[in-house]
Amino acid sequence: MVRFMTETPDLPSEGERSPGGHETPVPKAVVARLSLYSRELQHLIHEGLETTNSSQLGKRLGVTDAQVRKDLAYFGQFGYPGIGYRCSELAEQIRRILGTSELWSVALIGVGNLGHALLRYRGFAKQGFRIDAAFDIAPQLIGTRIEGLEVLPMSSLREAVQRGVRLAILTVPASAAQHVAEQVAEAGIVGVLNFAPVTLSLPDHVAVAGVDLAIELEQLAFAVVNRGPKG
């Protein structure tokens, strides 16, 4: 379904090869840029633009127009000669590629401070993710309500999966993360977003993404260090 095209005969890096081995997967960096293109298109639409092109999109994100076209070429043919891309159409096509044109039902595991904060985070719903269930292991938390959700015991996770929950956000202490992640995988969750600063080892059929918040601070540090004199 997805073709692999680069100028050089790159092999997919470890962990990116699809378990079946039949298709060559798309590099992670390309998928990451899809999210950025999607946000940029949302901004362009918000600014009232109907069309854009690879050069404009690229400039706003600091990549070449050739890179934009190459990234999109993994997924098919987009845009129109002499017009470029229609913003809303490309935005919807990218949502379809990312799998976010439909709503995802998400479980939050670990209702500590970070869990609380994410239950309230408004940025998720805007992009098609709804936190529908909250879980914890602490007996004193189970049965309480946080942001309108009843905190459930881990034993109820399988039931939530049967009700349609597919992803889990893991906001548990680093020391508990691997153990909890295994329970999450056993319950049938297919994707885990891990906020604990540890690398999780899970079966191949469970996708795992880790959040590294320090990267954002690094980018900020660079911007500060390389800032010119006040204009």
Added chain:
Amino acid sequence: MVRFMTETPDLPSEGERSPGGHETPVPKAVVARLSLYSRELQHLIHEGLETTNSSQLGKRLGVTDAQVRKDLAYFGQFGYPGIGYRCSELAEQIRRILGTSELWSVALIGVGNLGHALLRYRGFAKQGFRIDAAFDIAPQLIGTRIEGLEVLPMSSLREAVQRGVRLAILTVPASAAQHVAEQVAEAGIVGVLNFAPVTLSLPDHVAVAGVDLAIELEQLAFAVVNRGPKG
């Protein structure tokens, strides 16, 4: 100090041009990849590798070897013919470029749930960021201690800046973010990491980075949707 090199005559996108206009800045995407190279080098060092090359680094991150070399070429000449890059040396060089070879002192503004969680987040210190001060506007919080830090009133921020705090992490409600950010800028903070899902407008001499946690979920959704059959 920093040269701008691409195959096409890209102009920097808006907001990237340095205020002085004398130097053409490095595209944001290049700087973002520096963080990823840095993490990958940390992994390689952890795995016991002494040297690597643009092809290996690129493959692990899904970019071409040419892209790796081009990214690094913005900042000078790295690596050795016939050897490649020495991992620790390149890691240190990237830290120097990013500005994280020295410790940054950071203020956290807004000690709600997310603020609490970030005060405990161990991922920051590992990369050279230390949260040294916590601030809030709520009178009932001021004077209390969280994770060993006394919560201070906003009026003490200028003093913290004089003591060496340069960056601020903003974990305040979206409705308060712009107002608080302005106070932060006035106090002399030079970089703001904003967790509120709003775009801040600040003077040019203050660097701003926003955190979009939904991007991580999008990447996870893509991985789930495009996962092959269980291996």
